[in-house]
Amino acid sequence: xxxxxLQPAEWQAxxxxxxxxxxxxxxxxxxxxxxxxxxxxxxxxxxGIVNALVHLPLVLPPVVTGYVLLLAFGKKGPIGSFLDNxxxxxxxxxxxxxxxxxxxxxxxxxxxxxxxxxEAVDPKLEDAAKSLGARRFTxxxxxxxxxxxxxxxxxAILGFAKAMGEFGATITFVSNIPGETRTxxxxxxxxxxxxxxxxxxxxxxxxxxxxxxxxxxxSELLARRLRNRIGGADA
Amino acid sequence: MLHILxxxxxxxLLVVPARADQPLTVFAxxxxxxAMEEIGTTFAEESGTDVLFSFAGTGTLxxxxxxxxxxxxxxxxxxxxMDYVLERQAVLTGSVREIASNRLVLLAPAGSARxxxxxSDLPERLEDERLAIADPETVPAxxxxxxxxxxxxxxxxxxxxxxxxxxxxxxxxxxxxxDVPFGLVYRxxxxxxSDALVVYEFPDDGHPRIRYLAAQTANxxxxxxxxxxxxxxxxxxxxxxxxxxxxxxxxx
Numbered sequence: 001x002x003x004x005x006l007q008p009a010e011w012q013a014x015x016x017x018x019x020x021x022x023x024x025x026x027x028x029x030x031x032x033x034x035x036x037x038x039x040x041x042x043x044x045x046x047x048g049i050v051n052a053l054v055h056l057p058l059v060l061p062p063v064v065t066g067y068v069l070l071l072a073f074g075k076k077g078p079i080g081s082f083l084d085n086x087x088x089x090x091x092x093x094x095x096x097x098x099x100x101x102x103x104x105x106x107x108x109x110x111x112x113x114x115x116x117x118x119e120a121v122d123p124k125l126e127d128a129a130k131s132l133g134a135r136r137f138t139x140x141x142x143x144x145x146x147x148x149x150x151x152x153x154x155x156a157i158l159g160f161a162k163a164m165g166e167f168g169a170t171i172t173f174v175s176n177i178p179g180e181t182r183t184x185x186x187x188x189x190x191x192x193x194x195x196x197x198x199x200x201x202x203x204x205x206x207x208x209x210x211x212x213x214x215x216x217x218x219s220e221l222l223a224r225r226l227r228n229r230i231g232g233a234d235a
Numbered sequence: 236m237l238h239i240l241x242x243x244x245x246x247x248l249l250v251v252p253a254r255a256d257q258p259l260t261v262f263a264x265x266x267x268x269x270a271m272e273e274i275g276t277t278f279a280e281e282s283g284t285d286v287l288f289s290f291a292g293t294g295t296l297x298x299x300x301x302x303x304x305x306x307x308x309x310x311x312x313x314x315x316x317m318d319y320v321l322e323r324q325a326v327l328t329g330s331v332r333e334i335a336s337n338r339l340v341l342l343a344p345a346g347s348a349r350x351x352x353x354x355s356d357l358p359e360r361l362e363d364e365r366l367a368i369a370d371p372e373t374v375p376a377x378x379x380x381x382x383x384x385x386x387x388x389x390x391x392x393x394x395x396x397x398x399x400x401x402x403x404x405x406x407x408x409x410x411x412x413x414d415v416p417f418g419l420v421y422r423x424x425x426x427x428x429s430d431a432l433v434v435y436e437f438p439d440d441g442h443p444r445i446r447y448l449a450a451q452t453a454n455x456x457x458x459x460x461x462x463x464x465x466x467x468x469x470x471x472x473x474x475x476x477x478x479x480x481x482x483x484x485x486x487x
Contacts, residue, residue, distance in 0.1 A: 075364075076413040092414060093365050093398045175398045175405075176370060193294040193373035195319040 006207070012179050013187040014207060020095060020183055021163035024103035029156055032110035036155075037140065039111070040118035057169075058108040066172025069101055073173070097174035098181045102163035109162050110155035117151020118144060149226055157219040161212065184208050258285035259457050260305055262296040264312035265402045266337070266376065266421050267447065270479035271310065274472045281466070284459045292402040293375055300452055301325045307455030308463055310334070310447060313375035317448045330451040334467045336482035337445040338422040339376075339383050341435035342410045350435040357435075358392040360416065367406040367418035370399035376406075379442045380419040386441030407431065421445075423480040447481070 006014070038044075039051055057065050073080040073091045083089045091097035121144050129139040145152075167185040174181040176190060184204060191201035263271045268290050275286035289296070289306070297316040300306055301323050309326055311317040320326045341354060350356055357366075369377035377399065384390040400406050403420045410418035411430035418431070425433045439445075449467050451460045466472055473483045 070412075070414070074412065074414050171401065175367075175400050175409075177365075177398060190370065190373055192298060193292065193370070195294070195297075195315055197373075 009178065009187070010204065010207060013182055013184050013204070014211070016095065016098075016179065016181075017164055017183040017185075017211075020098045020102055021160050023096075023099040024106060024163040025156060025160050027099070028103035028107050028159060029110060029152075032107055032155060032159070033114055033145075033152060036111045036114035037118050037144070040115045041123070054111050055108045057105050062105060062166070062168025063172050065104060066101060066169035069097075069104065069169065069173045073097065073100065091174070093174050093177060093181065095174075095180050098166075098170050098183060099163075101169040101173045102166045105166050105169050106159035106162040110159035113151045113154040113158065114148060115151075117148040117154075120151075121147045147230070149230070150223060153219065153223055153226060157215070160215065164211070164215075165208075184211075257457065258287040259307050259459050259463055260287045260289070260455070261308045261310065261463070262289050262291075262300060262304065262306040263310035264293045264296070264375075264447065265290045265404050266312055266424060267310060267481075268404075269427060270423070270476050270481065273475050273479075274467065277471055277475070278463060278466050281471075282459060282462060284457075286463070292369075292373075294373055303454060305454075306452050307457040307460040308449060309452055310449045310467075312445075312447055313378070314446050314448060315378075316375070317450065320450075320452075324453055326450040326452050330461070330464060331448055332450070332464060332468060333446050334449050334472075335447040335476045337447070337480075338439050338482065339379055339437040339442065339445075340420060340422050340425050340433045341437075342407065342418045342420055342425055342428065342431040343416060343434045344410060344413045345430050345432055347416070347432065347434055353387055354389060354435045354437075355387075357389055357417065361393065361396055362416075363396075364416050365396050365398040366393050367398045367400055367409045367415040369403050369406055369419070370401070371397070372399070374402055375445075376403045376419070376421060379445055382442035383437040384419075387437075426480045 035050070035054060039047070039054075069091075071077050073083075075081065075084070075090070075092045080091060083091070089096070091100050125143050125147075126136075126139045129143050130136065134142070164183075165185055166183070167189065170181060170183065171186055171189070176182050176186050182190065184207065188201055188204040188208065191197035191204060194200070261271070261275070268288075271288060271290070275288060279285050291299075293312045293316045296304075296306075296309065297311065297320050300309055300320055309317075309320065311320075317326070317331060321328060321331070341350060341357070350360070368380050369375070371377035371381040381390060384393060398409070398415055400409065403424050406418040406420050407424050407428050409415050410420075411428055417434070422433070422436070425431070449464055451464060477483045
């Protein structure tokens with residue numbers, strides 16, 4: 001076997017990891033943008049509580065988050081059984097559950113930079129747009145959102161990275177099922193738990209490092225293009 | 236500030252001499268928790284040396300011991316991991332001894348009916364749900380479980396419906412919570428569970444003999460390590476193991 005040829009199990013873990021992280025990002029990012037915008041632009045009762053709730057997964061041990069997800073979204077959990085009965089959507093021992101865990105864990109890491117970049121956008125710009133007849137939503141879509149794009153990109157990258165590497169909440173919530181919930185991080189853990197797993201663990205480490213490196217380079221290129229465009233709009 | 240510091244130092248000085256000796260550190264397989272804790276208490280009473288336990292999956296413990304973790308005694312739930320640390324000279328060759336054996340059972344949430352002989356109706360009653368099991372690739376209980384299911388001719392049908400978990404205690408919790416309809420654990424775990432009951436007992440000729448092995452680690456310098464190992468084989472500890480549901484020498 002050529003050392004650089006990926007084995008089926010490694011491909012499986014790699015593709016699953018990308019799938020889980022992408023789905024987590026696709027669902028969590030719009031919500032993160034919305035929550036970040038609300039936190040940045042509005043003062044409302046419970047502002048501090050919402051802010052604290054958003055950051056909880058960042059502060060709690062991941063196992064706790066996984067356990068809470070298990071109790072709430074598990075087969076017998078209140079939300080889990082409701083979703084299962086009404087929509088036939090099940091998270092328990094399913095890759096969708098891994099995506100849910102990854103999305104929840106990545107959420108605070110997305111909200112933070114996005115909120116900061118919304119706060120950096122001058123509210124007067126939105127006011128000006130509104131004075132020219134734009135509705136609030138149009139002003140958000142055409143002014144604030146594009147100007148906050150670097151922060152959104154930063155949040156998305158952080159979130160994606162976190163989702164790819166998520167371990168504690170995932171293994172607690174959806175266990176370690178090959179092809180279903182065994183992402184790279186879990187496959188790596190499995191390899192370290194096997195008496196003869198050193199080479200496998202080393203290979204998976206290389207794969208994980210390579211993917212992370214490629215993603216960082218890609219995001220750097222994207223960020224550079226974005227900066228040029230926003231800079232171009234200023235000139 | 237200075238007063239607080241003084242108070243702290245005094246407290247530490249007062250507390251430390253109370254434990255004349257260093258405690259003995261034992262790394263033990265998670266499935267032995269309750270029995271080991273009881274044995275530790277009895278040993279402390281008898282010898283005056285406290286026993287400090289770290290419970291985890293056998294594989295995790297073996298890796299930690301290989302990396303030089305400050306354990307004096309290692310209790311492994313299988314022979315393969317004991318061989319692993321032996322090969323790496325992380326435990327003393329002559330000190331290895333078998334202290335107990337165990338059996339495998341299938342658990343179901345309280346109120347479930349027993350399975351047919353040979354667990355032949357397991358696939359049917361599993362429907363599209365999952366069978367929780369300690370990871371068959373890595374955890375001893377899972378490896379034994381895979382062999383036991385193969386011996387019954389059930390492996391091919393249920394292997395696609397497994398929920399592999401970190402250790403038997405996670406399996407136990409998943410069954411007790413009702414997340415899975417069935418879980419494969421040791422007989423001794425079933426004794427600990429209150430919300431789950433045994434619905435099938437595997438014949439013990441379907442899998443390699445389950446062997447709990449204890450040994451002294453290579454860098455474990457504690458004077459009482461050997462004494463603790465002998466204590467594990469002695470009548471008091473063997474009786475505790477026996478009443479916790481482990482198979483001991485008494486039963487052969």
